[in-house]
């Protein structure tokens with residue numbers, strides 16, 4: 001099974017940015033092949049990675065759920081397995097799977113089962129997996145996110161984000177999802193030093209701070225110009241901070 005990173009945190013704190021920069025870092029360390037999974041129904045990891053997504057898993061599952069769309073003479077399982085492969089986008093060093101909306105009216109239980117066994121077969125092909133989760137943590141609560149080696153909880157530098165990170169950690173513990181280690185990453189840091197009160201909040205929640213990523217205009221600039229985060233130069237403050245964080249984590 002690949003070494004798996006999952007990124008979670010409150011909405012808009014920089015989960016997708018962190019996931020992309022983690023992928024950039026792994027690629028530059030040649031820790032490949034990587035499976036990138038966008039588990040956010042409002043998927044945008046692909047944009048951050050500069051990848052076009054013709055079809056999401058959700059599209060495929062919705063279509064195959066409808067038996068009338070099935071070619072004659074093919075079992076439902078085989079048909080879904082075949083279709084699901086078309087949602088895997090292969091790039092240099094990584095493949096991207098976009099979940100899209102995998103819930104809808106009616107029951108998806110049987111397709112979810114097929115999907116799960118397909119993912120179990122797919123995963124061993126990769127050295128690393130990076131999962132960008134949605135803010136609501138649906139995947140964690142529905143347990144489609146499974147064993148995680150490193151859970152990266154992203155927060156901006158305010159107590160609300162940090163408490164949200166603490167709640168996600170609680171949810172993970174309650175659900176008994178296997179998580180090797182949890183790291184807090186503070187993003188969009190504007191101050192030179194971490195505010196001592198924030199450090200107190202972090203200590204109270206028993207979270208360990210892996211590092212701080214500064215507010216970096218290059219990130220915004222790349223987003224605005226629809227440029228891939230994978231091309232963000234290594235000497236930019238955000239990229240540099242992630243290199244340091246990954247150095248610590250991968251030790």
Ligand SMILES: Nc1ncnc2c1ncn2[C@@H]1O[C@H](COP(=O)(O)OP(=O)(O)OP(=O)(O)O)[C@@H](O)[C@H]1O
Nearest residue numbers: 011012013014015016017188214215216219220223
């Ligand atoms: N370190 C940073 N410096 C400057 N801008 C940043 C930084 N990190 C993120 N941003 C900006 O913040 C916005 C939100 O980031 P991002 O999409 O990564 O958050 P998210 O947590 O994935 O959001 P969502 O909850 O909607 O999925 C983006 O426009 C991005 O450009």
Ligand SMILES: [Mg+2]
Nearest residue numbers: 015016040044
């Ligand atoms: Mg996101």
